[in-house]
Amino acid sequence: MDPKQRVKELTETLEKYNYEYYVLDNPSVSDAEYDRLMQELIAIEKEHPELISPLSPTQRVGGQVQDEFKKVTHQRMMLSLANAFNEDDLYDFDRKVREVIGGDKVTYMAEMKIDGLGMSLVYNKNLQYAATRGDGTVGEDVTSNVITIKSIPSHIDVEGDLEIRGEVFMPKKSLNKLNEERAKTGEPLFANARNAAAGSIRQLDSAIAASRGLDAFWYYFVNARDFGIRYHSESLDFADKLGFKTNKERRLCHGIDEVIVYIKEYTIKRPDLPYDIDGVVIKVDDMNLYDKLGYTAKTPRWAIAYKFPPEEVITKLTDIIFTVGRTGKITPNAVLEPVRVAGSTVQRATLHNEDFIKEKGLMVGDYVVLRKAGDVIPEVVRPVENRRDGTQVAFEMITNCPECGMPLVKKDAMHFCVNPECPAKQIESIIHFASKDAMDIEGMGEKVVEQFFNQGFFTNIAEIYKLMDHRDDVIALDGWQSKSIDNLIDAIDKSKANSVEKLLFGLGIKEVGAKMAKTLSRIFGNLDALASATEEDLLEIPDVGPVVARSIVNWFASEHNKELIEQLRAEGLNFNFLGSISKAANSYFSGKTVVLTGTLDSMGRKEATDILENLGAKVTGSVSKATDAVVAGHDAGSKLDKAQALGITVLSESEFLELIK
Numbered sequence: 001m002d003p004k005q006r007v008k009e010l011t012e013t014l015e016k017y018n019y020e021y022y023v024l025d026n027p028s029v030s031d032a033e034y035d036r037l038m039q040e041l042i043a044i045e046k047e048h049p050e051l052i053s054p055l056s057p058t059q060r061v062g063g064q065v066q067d068e069f070k071k072v073t074h075q076r077m078m079l080s081l082a083n084a085f086n087e088d089d090l091y092d093f094d095r096k097v098r099e100v101i102g103g104d105k106v107t108y109m110a111e112m113k114i115d116g117l118g119m120s121l122v123y124n125k126n127l128q129y130a131a132t133r134g135d136g137t138v139g140e141d142v143t144s145n146v147i148t149i150k151s152i153p154s155h156i157d158v159e160g161d162l163e164i165r166g167e168v169f170m171p172k173k174s175l176n177k178l179n180e181e182r183a184k185t186g187e188p189l190f191a192n193a194r195n196a197a198a199g200s201i202r203q204l205d206s207a208i209a210a211s212r213g214l215d216a217f218w219y220y221f222v223n224a225r226d227f228g229i230r231y232h233s234e235s236l237d238f239a240d241k242l243g244f245k246t247n248k249e250r251r252l253c254h255g256i257d258e259v260i261v262y263i264k265e266y267t268i269k270r271p272d273l274p275y276d277i278d279g280v281v282i283k284v285d286d287m288n289l290y291d292k293l294g295y296t297a298k299t300p301r302w303a304i305a306y307k308f309p310p311e312e313v314i315t316k317l318t319d320i321i322f323t324v325g326r327t328g329k330i331t332p333n334a335v336l337e338p339v340r341v342a343g344s345t346v347q348r349a350t351l352h353n354e355d356f357i358k359e360k361g362l363m364v365g366d367y368v369v370l371r372k373a374g375d376v377i378p379e380v381v382r383p384v385e386n387r388r389d390g391t392q393v394a395f396e397m398i399t400n401c402p403e404c405g406m407p408l409v410k411k412d413a414m415h416f417c418v419n420p421e422c423p424a425k426q427i428e429s430i431i432h433f434a435s436k437d438a439m440d441i442e443g444m445g446e447k448v449v450e451q452f453f454n455q456g457f458f459t460n461i462a463e464i465y466k467l468m469d470h471r472d473d474v475i476a477l478d479g480w481q482s483k484s485i486d487n488l489i490d491a492i493d494k495s496k497a498n499s500v501e502k503l504l505f506g507l508g509i510k511e512v513g514a515k516m517a518k519t520l521s522r523i524f525g526n527l528d529a530l531a532s533a534t535e536e537d538l539l540e541i542p543d544v545g546p547v548v549a550r551s552i553v554n555w556f557a558s559e560h561n562k563e564l565i566e567q568l569r570a571e572g573l574n575f576n577f578l579g580s581i582s583k584a585a586n587s588y589f590s591g592k593t594v595v596l597t598g599t600l601d602s603m604g605r606k607e608a609t610d611i612l613e614n615l616g617a618k619v620t621g622s623v624s625k626a627t628d629a630v631v632a633g634h635d636a637g638s639k640l641d642k643a644q645a646l647g648i649t650v651l652s653e654s655e656f657l658e659l660i661k
Contacts, residue, residue: 116169166218174213191344324424438506462567590616598633
């Protein structure tokens with residue numbers, strides 16, 4: 001038989017057996033028969049390497065090693081969900097939904113909220129890529145690791161682009177097995193399945209990811225309506241037919257009261273499930289209502305996540321210590337006797353400020369009730385007063401900085417160190433500068449920054465770029481080798497080319513977050529233009545109020561900061577915005593809601609989206625009455641039909657190109 005044809009047959013057969021074993025849990029052949037076919041495929045691919053596909057069943061054991069993960073811009077934002085913590089929150093959510101769509105009862109789909117790592121799969125027959133959520137707009141391409149999860153189909157029998165989202169997780173039995181193996185080799189144990197799953201997916205060696213026993217559930221067929229599917233429940237059934245593994249514990253609920261019954265049922269069942277959940281997700285089932293219900297900046301209004309009440313434990317508050325943030329804010333922190341809560345061991349918890357401690361009535365030496373807010377952040381709830389024995393010590397707020405000794409200044413409820421040379425502030429500012437959302441310097445985490453700062457290798461963010469001068473000194477430290485420091489120096493050098501919004505956010509200007517940094521960079525074009533802006537200039541920008549404007553102007557007016565900017569310029573950092581400069585005020589697209597559909601010959605969808613957003617447009621993924629224009633390329637499909645039916649302006653590619661000139 002022709003080797004190409006046999007590879008095709010073997011691939012299809014092995015994928016079918018994978019589906020039966022890993023999705024249906026109902027294999028139709030023995031392990032020996034599966035292994036025989038796999039060995040035949042391996043032999044053919046070895047003889048004909050040109051026939052090896054990255055999606056071949058033989059590649060699902062991993063083995064690919066990458067230098068880094070590529071960035072992927074999501075075709076549609078991966079939004080978060082608003083949270084509900086009690087029945088009142090759920091009734092409030094239901095009331096708001098009914099106010100918009102009318103009726104006495106809404107049909108909801110209730111599903112397990114899997115405690116794992118959010119993931120997006122994009123297909124066009126074959127799997128095109130798998131991407132992490134990232135910041136919701138840009139994620140990481142982790143296809144080489146995700147394809148090692150054998151329950152995930154490498155191809156699907158449907159025409160056209162398809163995006164499905166879900167959660168990669170580590171089953172409880174996989175975590176137990178992994179921790180047993182790590183204990184034997186003296187490696188640190190994973191605190192919980194979520195951390196283990198996230199760490200496994202971010203391994204550069206896919207063989208490690210393949211060995212971790214990961215799995216995945218898929219819960220949102222993003223563009224289901226392009227396939228004529230109206231209801232979310234139907235979209236999950238369709239996903240099942242395509243070979244995706246969906247969670248069968250889901251339930252269609254008629255009205256919010258049935259949702260609450262479901263939640264109570266699974267609050268009891270939660271410990272017995274073979275995977276971790278941290279709540280229940282509730283979605284309006286009729287997807288035709290999604291555009292009408294709309295979205296906030298971060299969350300859809302047609303879905304909500306009910307979070308289980310946090311587990312509470314009792315432990316001892318042995319001390320209160322103080323840390324200094326990059327703005328100089330002093331934070332008291334609880335030192336606790338180690339205790340396991342919600343899947344991980346906790347020894348520290350923030351106590352926020354002096355007023356928080358006094359309102360709680362906490363004393364050093366108290367036994368305290370501890371929980372994890374949202375199953376994530378450790379929180380001291382209250383002291384157990386009936387366990388006091390007279391050895392407890394009353395809390396007193398410090399009056400001087402624990403790092404530099406300078407007197408603290410109190411503003412509202414917070415205490416601040418105002419010494420610009422305070423070493424703790426410098427360390428925190430460098431950690432922020434190197435962080436993922438800022439300059440994204442791979443390998444420069446909190447411990448590395450502290451180590452290098454304490455060794456005197458750098459004392460401010462500009463001196464990061466002189467680390468090469470200390471290369472030999474770093475190699476002399478325990479745990480460092482020439483390869484590891486060279487990789488870090490390469491990452492530092494690479495960061496110089498970042499678009500200026502990354503630098504602007506990294507500078508740590510009060511009130512300037514990552515989104516504001518991008519907006520300012522797009523409008524002003526470069527750092528120097530922003531530095532010259534007046535408060536009046538800034539107040540003309542949407543979302544910039546007096547507090548933000550004053551903070552920006554004051555920061556750039558500081559002589560200390562001016563000197564820092566010049567040091568960064570001398571090191572060769574890019575001060576320019578690398579996207580298109582906004583001309584929104586003069587653009588046809590300014591203020592319009594635009595949908596892209598079909599394939600454009602002149603550019604990809606990401607480039608077209610960037611151009612439209614730079615021209616002041618809001619780009620969405622579906623057509624509704626709120627849509628102002630649809631840009632239609634080849635094979636536009638149902639979105640074009642809907643736009644024409646609603647009488648919405650449809651632009652051809654040539655018309656689009658003319659308007660963006």
